[in-house]
Amino acid sequence: MFRKVLIAEDIDSINLGIVTNLKKSFDFEIAHVKYCDDAILKVKKALLEALPYDLLITDLSFKPDHRNCNICSGDELAREVLKLHPPTKIIMYSIEDRPLKIKNFFNEPGIHGYVCKGRESAREINKAIETVYKNEYYLSQSLDYAIKGTPVMEIDDYDIRLINELANGLLQDEIAKNFKAEGVFPASLSSIEKRLNKLKIYFKAKNSTHLVAIVKDLGLI
Amino acid sequence: MFRKVLIAEDIDSINLGIVTNLKKSFDFEIAHVKYCDDAILKVKKALLEALPYDLLITDLSFKPDHRNCNICSGDELAREVLKLHPPTKIIMYSIEDRPLKIKNFFNEPGIHGYVCKGRESAREINKAIETVYKNEYYLSQSLDYAIKGTPVMEIDDYDIRLINELANGLLQDEIAKNFKAEGVFPASLSSIEKRLNKLKIYFKAKNSTHLVAIVKDLGLI
DNA sequence: TTTTTACTTACGGAAAACCGTAGTCAGCAA
């Protein structure tokens, strides 16, 4: 079984809940931190001692507070930990339930398990630990169906940037000029109009304002 | 001190964390539920036994799942509990940190304390319990400044409805027609244009799309 | 009672979004 497990979670009552639950079911050594940067320090220290963490359980979002953070989110943390020690297994444990976002986390940074916070998630964390220990992937069952049913969506960074610029109040003409100045391609007003039209069809939006509202609700921007 | 405390929280690891923490610091009887409807049943049962809950600690949002729920959120739960047993103190414990929303909860349904989930919130829950026991109000310190700093905002239901209709993709002309048909006043296109202009000035939005984005970020719609 | 202020409504013009057509170019398939 795993021997050294690191938990990164900012909410203290969740930290306490996870640790209490894991101690009932497993025998491994558990450490827990509230800041991603502290997690990185622990991982580095463990590597120096030749006793690396073989499992990381991390939340996705970490509230900013008075401390300046270099790493501020669970996906960034996972990316760094996998760089430092590629054999480490990563289980993400978050309230996030947007299928596309979660699916992408398996690709990049390359997590091994995802448990959606819920009424039975303590039991799911245990199953996730057992599953990723066997080198299999784990996904909360409440998400599994949703993710398999999600249509292939070819929304790329350009599209997100475009909608974001609209949401920030820029006119299409201004966006075109900015894209041209920055070397973002394509940059013509017409192309922007056509791309926005495609996005509206895809998201079933009636106009640009509606599109921005839908995309915000989906959490893509 | 309080004698019977009810905790309503859907995430099991948070439930476990809160209960574990409270047992370290207090001596009262603790019950916990994952569904608001179950909380109501417990409150009613306790009233029948003439041993009512004198404190409720509740989350704000409860994930919908396979069960059909009559009461689906912490504010609805608080409202019902205060109807059933007005002396019960209510502490809300949530990830929500939008100042206006939280401020409103003190007015309606009339909560007595609010703790924002965070790194030190276990300690804050304890302070909140002691504070509301003394018939004082408790507010997470991280919010206190933000709430006091919030300007008086003269946005009324009409404004919210208007922005919401835009966010739902309706044209200004369509909104005018709908308002006229429903007897919403004022309903002319010109008045809607002028009201939107005022809102844009108030929120410092460059256009209607920007306005919708800002208002969504603020959590007003 | 009179005057002032604020809001509603209508309207016209400018700006921006929306929409369709056409030409060009690059990449892919036959």
Add this chain to the structure above:
DNA sequence: TTGCTGACTACGGTTTTCCGTAAGTAAAAA
């Protein structure tokens, strides 16, 4: 090598938003 497809770009027309002005009305202040 040739033909086809998809994307980019330009442009013109229509629709919608934005903006300002003016008239009417109701409420508040003098």
